Amino acid sequence: MNVTKILQSVKNEELSIAEASKQLSGFSELGFAKVDTQRKARNGYPEVIYGEGKTVEQISAITEDLLKDKKTILATRVSLEKAHVLKNEFPEGYYYEAARCFVLNPTSKSSENYIAVVTAGTSDISVAEEAAVTAETFGNSVKRIYDVGVAGIHRLFANLDDIKNASVVIVIAGMEGALVSVVGGLVDKPVIAVPTSVGYGTNLDGITALFSMLNSCSSGVSVVNIDNGFGAAYNASIINKIREGE
């Protein structure tokens, strides 16, 4: 945020005092929300809209506010119903149904360094798609490698080169999460593990997969919250940008 430039614009009457004041404050006051307009400057990415606890009106209002600065818009955990409304209001937007993400102005891809998104099973795919769409929206290349859980470990070995050559590896697994440790023992890249709530009984809605991953006997593994495909991709994206020298 260039303070001098803002003040100059006010002086030149190119910028209203209300708008200048908002730009200096670093957030837009919407009453129900204070949209963080400095997020990209501070964190490298603009504010992402977590759709679950918000009404479609709230998502829409925040989107509109962020669009003023032509920011990349990513709204996660958006239901099909809400997506229909958003699509109507923002026809240039795109809804990824499996990922439950609504995207506007995605960042264009900057290189062929890719993030590998690996799942243990078929039921983990919705979390994987949230990760993949997030990473792509943030300008990363992504390679999807699904259903290579350790019950049939030859499926993993058949895809090992694609995993080893990635910039960062996201491993997504429910049940006992054993795939994370196996992958972690075979690669020299950062592994970001996402436990999923897939399973029953002692899976405890993903707590077991989470604890399993935190206890991984393989060293280069860090973990995000259960079903948090977005968070894993966000982290992977930061790391991938490092490789690209940003």
Added chain:
Amino acid sequence: MNVTKILQSVKNEELSIAEASKQLSGFSELGFAKVDTQRKARNGYPEVIYGEGKTVEQISAITEDLLKDKKTILATRVSLEKAHVLKNEFPEGYYYEAARCFVLNPTSKSSENYIAVVTAGTSDISVAEEAAVTAETFGNSVKRIYDVGVAGIHRLFANLDDIKNASVVIVIAGMEGALVSVVGGLVDKPVIAVPTSVGYGTNLDGITALFSMLNSCSSGVSVVNIDNGFGAAYNASIINKIREGE
């Protein structure tokens, strides 16, 4: 228990009424314990002494009672201190320090069908030895395969033939217990998993390894209590006897 034979012996005055009464009741009354003298007839193995909550005097008294019938004696969770006392009283006994087991009259080995005892790490060895000594005391052959955890999965593959050719496979692991799922996906023998309390933080004293194993994506796995090497070997032994046609 042959009732007619007992009664005949009483009639012939070959057996005291007190002893006959005890044999018919199926247990020896020691006051603090009622030693189950019919356990072998019912379950295939004589009563095993769980040493943890018992004084050395109690272990000794139960041992003495079981010895009357020349039974195989196995006392588990016996500390070194208690073992010294027991060794003094029963010089023909043997104390396995790593396994913390005291053994008398072990059953002789009946065949070359073996139980594989596999561990993920070095710290799991004490539980593994409890399992191995139990299995050997009950007359089984045992093959020990230690420290083949998935962080270096080539160590497992180098030992896979020995695991595949076993009659039953006991897999012992702490931390995240991923080894169980990998082994379970590679063999067609019963896999009995033993979670250990090895680990820290979210390992929760073995609960995470346990839940992980119960959620294994591999199908032929059943599980026993945390650190219960004895229980795994007991089960494996019953199954191994089936193979031997008993």
Added chain:
Amino acid sequence: MNVTKILQSVKNEELSIAEASKQLSGFSELGFAKVDTQRKARNGYPEVIYGEGKTVEQISAITEDLLKDKKTILATRVSLEKAHVLKNEFPEGYYYEAARCFVLNPTSKSSENYIAVVTAGTSDISVAEEAAVTAETFGNSVKRIYDVGVAGIHRLFANLDDIKNASVVIVIAGMEGALVSVVGGLVDKPVIAVPTSVGYGTNLDGITALFSMLNSCSSGVSVVNIDNGFGAAYNASIINKIREGE
């Protein structure tokens, strides 16, 4: 998998390169799934379809793939709705409603050695049927002994001979799971315990029954996940095959 034979067939143009490549890889790539075509060779049983997290289209596609090799098909946790669709597509299939299993090409029974499926109560029967149908689909004889919980323990004793003469005993119980310990103390066969989520309050959706079974004072007991009738039968089936000398 006979590699030489596959290569010979390619040479003879009896096998397309695509098909040969799939056979050598050991799995069929369906995009959302990598169907494990070597499972039977490795584990003794073909891949089983866990129906819960899958759409009926996914179940159907995997079924079709497995059918190419005329494999025994077992899909578990299949709802009545999905079953109607599957039945339409695979008219020779059979849906077991109580067990929620869809079966095609069941293995024919090989002997009279049977697996006993024992329940504590009436509410445990759906889990028991999953176990029984799984075992039968895999070619085992099964004897069902339902509602013999310890609140009326004479019901158990009246059926004890059938339990004792089984090859393997599966005991299924919710609430406090006490039946497992009583049965475990009376038989010399492997006992596989299945905790169920039947109960309320401190039952904690089956966790209490599970922990109870893992702490059983009877020795020959191993445990599978809550409500996992399939897993218990899979294990029992492996053990029963041992008895039959396979």
Added chain:
Amino acid sequence: MNVTKILQSVKNEELSIAEASKQLSGFSELGFAKVDTQRKARNGYPEVIYGEGKTVEQISAITEDLLKDKKTILATRVSLEKAHVLKNEFPEGYYYEAARCFVLNPTSKSSENYIAVVTAGTSDISVAEEAAVTAETFGNSVKRIYDVGVAGIHRLFANLDDIKNASVVIVIAGMEGALVSVVGGLVDKPVIAVPTSVGYGTNLDGITALFSMLNSCSSGVSVVNIDNGFGAAYNASIINKIREGE
């Protein structure tokens, strides 16, 4: 508490104002404690001293205060060290080491109706003794039936008459606590269950036994806190007094 009588005694100068005031307040102020002198009038039994969190000086001071009214003194959870000091100060007191109870002026037994104290194993005996000594101190007859756990259920049946003929049955068990349900299904007397912290792994220091007992499939069972032998006996004693028409 007869208020008129107290006031009369004050008037007659037979009672100091300090003492009268204390009697009317219903407790003795010791600074660190307010000893409840009306407990017997309200609850049927005088205040019992829980020894665990208290110094021996505190136990001693409360004992002295209670002795003024010649009350029955029961101090539970008293260590051997504290007991030596107490025994010195109150030579007529008796210390039950296994029960860890210090007793003075026990109530004399009023009838032959007895409380059965039943344990599953040998390691449960210390809790059982706390129960038995409490019941005896409160004037009840007690029958001890130890080590009749369900792993050898014939030991229970051999003692069933003694259990059935009791006025109240206290069942004490650790591990999975299955004994409670079996006994509960065989008697028509109140069964008070005491879970113990005996066991390891998923026993969770007695929580599993506790939850198991609360989920008992047998109906006439109520439960007290883990290792709370005292509480079970207190309840049993109240019930036994009912039978005796008190």
Added chain:
Amino acid sequence: MNVTKILQSVKNEELSIAEASKQLSGFSELGFAKVDTQRKARNGYPEVIYGEGKTVEQISAITEDLLKDKKTILATRVSLEKAHVLKNEFPEGYYYEAARCFVLNPTSKSSENYIAVVTAGTSDISVAEEAAVTAETFGNSVKRIYDVGVAGIHRLFANLDDIKNASVVIVIAGMEGALVSVVGGLVDKPVIAVPTSVGYGTNLDGITALFSMLNSCSSGVSVVNIDNGFGAAYNASIINKIREGE
């Protein structure tokens, strides 16, 4: 069960062999259930039907079987829908909606000794009614004292005489369950505590109330499972019968 009499009836052809065999076995085999016909002889009360996990057809079949012996029928946790069906089939039955109990042939009241059913709040009433109806069906007098929680403790004191004069006191409370300790400190009768799942957040569906009650600083309290009004009344009924000299 009079064996001689049954055999005599068979001999006299007054009893079919099928019926005699069932009477001797002690249960009726219904396939999905083994109805315990000796429950009353053993436990003092006939088998009670827990309605939750059962279809209305199963409840109906068990009811029919129990009716053959003109037993008192109590089915708990019966929904309104199931009740309509049952009422149709057994028009002489009565459905208590608040208690969710279906009753046939209630035992007639034997004395004026009553069980007090006390609740902390209005939301605990459904559990309280299950307790009250159970107690009444088993022939006890009941006094209901509702909404006397400690936030307004004068409401409790205004009803204390009715509580003190009861034979047994059932205290039902959710949230923090404090009422149990206060009542326990004021009466000399057995107090049976029922935690309810009333509350939110850290109430944990009644676990907090349960643990609170198990830790009560008042001594004469025992506890049953969360929301288990039936179990409390069953216990209270056994104790009340003792007072009546049964």
Added chain:
Amino acid sequence: MNVTKILQSVKNEELSIAEASKQLSGFSELGFAKVDTQRKARNGYPEVIYGEGKTVEQISAITEDLLKDKKTILATRVSLEKAHVLKNEFPEGYYYEAARCFVLNPTSKSSENYIAVVTAGTSDISVAEEAAVTAETFGNSVKRIYDVGVAGIHRLFANLDDIKNASVVIVIAGMEGALVSVVGGLVDKPVIAVPTSVGYGTNLDGITALFSMLNSCSSGVSVVNIDNGFGAAYNASIINKIREGE
């Protein structure tokens, strides 16, 4: 409660004996509830109606009873459906939809000392509104400061003066609840923290936010139950009255 005055009124026949008796008892007996009519005298505020477990008829009856004394009525956790009915019966009442509160006769504001109600996110607003409406109904001024969570901490600093100048600060946050510690470290007023159930996975329905707040490294923080906006405002109101010299 002026006893003399009540008795005088009875004597003068200005008050019926029934009504006098109710006033002296301190509660109104409604059968399903005993409405605490002395709550305001004892606690400073009249009884508040917790709407969740109650039927609209019950809420209505209690409201009517409280209205007799012209008390301020606050019913919390009232659904929109119930509110329609209440609004019909009590047209002068007002329903706050976001707060889910029904209010009648709110206390008029007494001063400009205000309570700050601060939230971390947009999804916490419903809990915040319950707090704000409660505080306003009890006569407090309220300042709402929403969506100032630490992910964009400049939003908090921009509002810090309003927070610092409050009489009491209520901080409402889900997820990890970090806002509480940051605010606690910046103000010298009492901070009352309300964890919300906003979040997923390891949020555990608010338990994580709760435990986080209880462990706050900032000292002047106390905590109420998860989502308990009412409780926080009740506490804040008591404290605010102190400032106003009440």
Added chain:
Amino acid sequence: MNVTKILQSVKNEELSIAEASKQLSGFSELGFAKVDTQRKARNGYPEVIYGEGKTVEQISAITEDLLKDKKTILATRVSLEKAHVLKNEFPEGYYYEAARCFVLNPTSKSSENYIAVVTAGTSDISVAEEAAVTAETFGNSVKRIYDVGVAGIHRLFANLDDIKNASVVIVIAGMEGALVSVVGGLVDKPVIAVPTSVGYGTNLDGITALFSMLNSCSSGVSVVNIDNGFGAAYNASIINKIREGE
């Protein structure tokens, strides 16, 4: 912190640049710690030293740093061993053994408005003393009311006036924590509840008391961490200052 004054002092060479720089930074850099020198200005009280995780050398160094500004020093959770060392280095300091607090330069008492510190039992006293000493060190009057738990509720009523007349009430209880709800229902002052780890079994080291208090049916209660006597007193002190018009 008066910035102008500091700069003036630097200019006048009354203050070294190093010291001025530290004063402006708001903390003293000790390497292992950054002592917060602005805490009193921000929060009303200087930084308190939590002694548990710190060596006596660290406590001593922080004390020395704080003493430079003649601040009130309070170090909590200080063991007797550490206290001896501190007493040697700071002879004017005082160690409160029961409270485990080391105090220097306590604030002098400003009024007779007092904080009531109430405990349920004798074992809660160490936590109570931490609260009382903290409050007194911060310049508050304190009234101690110990051992008034609800098992003998008349002891509470005998002390109710002292509780009602307090400015703030701290209630400290372990086990089931019922005292909090009873007190909360009887007073119109803020009640700050401190759960203690006193108890056993399902007390879960104080978690049960904590959850119980958070679920209190009485409204004006807020809670601090288990055994956190200091935190309760800190809060109470802030509130008490409000009454005193600070």
Added chain:
Amino acid sequence: MNVTKILQSVKNEELSIAEASKQLSGFSELGFAKVDTQRKARNGYPEVIYGEGKTVEQISAITEDLLKDKKTILATRVSLEKAHVLKNEFPEGYYYEAARCFVLNPTSKSSENYIAVVTAGTSDISVAEEAAVTAETFGNSVKRIYDVGVAGIHRLFANLDDIKNASVVIVIAGMEGALVSVVGGLVDKPVIAVPTSVGYGTNLDGITALFSMLNSCSSGVSVVNIDNGFGAAYNASIINKIREGE
């Protein structure tokens, strides 16, 4: 691992068959351990010795084996006692007492890109030192920023530049772990969070800090196991190497 080169050496008799066989197998068989000699080739770093569950003899033997290849040796969780023995055997090694790490042949630093190691409090320093020493041993520059927890948030802002300019940020915090979210909201670098077991009561040995961090409202945060300073540094090191173009 260059297979051809190994075989050539065998042919040339430059390498014994035993040694070649070990090199080809990828691990050294020590009986109690299978040292992974390919770890560096696969994962970028040689096998690290976790010292906790191992005897000093075991640590020593593994060290010796790894030294043959002149590998960097890092043994973590090594007690002072074990360190004395190791220092004796490997005099060129260095023991970092605060970090509890034993190091031999550390990798030399390759650049000035540094990893920031940030702690909330003084008690978190031992975990921080494990992280810092690990990172340095692996050739990274490290900047330590200790005791900047949010209770005095100006301490954090005073050090923000050093944090923002790091390559990767490790944030270490116990209690409620709020520092992680605040830092995460202010930087555009990967943040690896380490929860510590520092705290008491509801801290639950670090589980609360862990869950708090997993629920962080800031996006670029991933988490490792409780107290796992090593794991955080391992991850940070992999990422830092990416920046350095490795």
